[in-house]
Amino acid sequence: MGMTGCGLKSGSPMVDDVKPGSVGRGEPLKGASLTVASKNFSENIILGQMIGLIFKAAGAEVLDRTNLPGSISARQAIVGGDADAMYDYTGTAWITYLGHQKPIVDPQAQWQAVHNADLKNGVTWLPQSTLDNTYTLAISKRNNAKYKLKTLSDVAALSKKDPSAVTLCVENEFASREDGLPGMQKAYGMEIPPKNIKKMDAGIIYTQVSKSDSCLLGEAYTTDGRINAMDLDTMADDKHFFPNYNAAPEIHSATIDKWPAIAGLLNPLSARLTTRIAQDLNAKVDVGGEDPHEVAKDWLIEQGFIKKG
Secondary structure (H helix, E strand, O other), X not given: OOOOOOOOOOOEEOOOOEEEOOOOOOOOOOOOEEEEEOOOOHHHHHHHHHHHHHHHHOOOEEEEXXXXXXXXXXXXXXXXXXXXXXXXXXXXXXXXXXXXXXXXOOHHHHHHHHHHHHHHHOEEEOOOOOOEOOEEEEEEHXXXXXXXXXXXXXXXXXXXXXXXXXXXXXXXXXXXXXXXHHHHHHHHOOOOOHHHEEEOOHHHHHHHXXXXXXXXXXXXXXXXXXXXXXXXXXXXXXXXOOOOOEEEEEEEHHHHXXXXXXXXXXXXXXXXXXXXXXXXXXXXXXXXXXXXXXXXXXXXXXXXXXXXX
């Protein structure tokens, strides 16, 4: 990717008047001009905004290039130096970027493997959060009163006992990916008749699962704000089939070499982030219709990381 930053011309300066709170004292990034990126879904945009706001409070000029179309374009921006920092996910890096087939079950070992492998690509991973945005199947509490499903093994048992009971709504990509539906069915011995599997957009899945009876279960993300908002239960991945997708800052290595203070700014943030916090913040955007930038800013101020200017 050339320095022209093909297709990355968009981006606007962050103009917030913020100052250091518990991080950024002494403005260690004064004089830095940094670009933050993200993929195009609410959680990742919120996390990208958090990085930008913390950089800004620490004295940097920040260009906001969040909301890039998909994982690969955001990743390319970091590798090519068209962007300096974003939050990414360990499982995505290991399988999609680095091309491995098998995830590593222990989350810390998975992070370490990604960190070590990616240094040669000019990418530095900072320590991860416990925020784990992985796949699950969701069911409405209303429907689950009858079945009492708690794990994916429970779903497999039901699919054997009563094949017609298990209807499943999934996204196209999940339906075909080896780390999605086909692999999950194999790992758990689920026997779901193809006619019981419906494909649709992610947003519609949550509504269908909560409101209609066309999908008993639907593909969901563990950090999705709609899980609590729509009164859904989620299935534990008791055989650890799905990769860990822990969120961690992914930094263009030349940037952190030049501005090593970045680690000390972002490590306390990652240490605070959890799956539950992500659900709450994501709900503000996906259920409440709030702006991801404002959600990120309010939370950082409330947690004391930064202060209003």
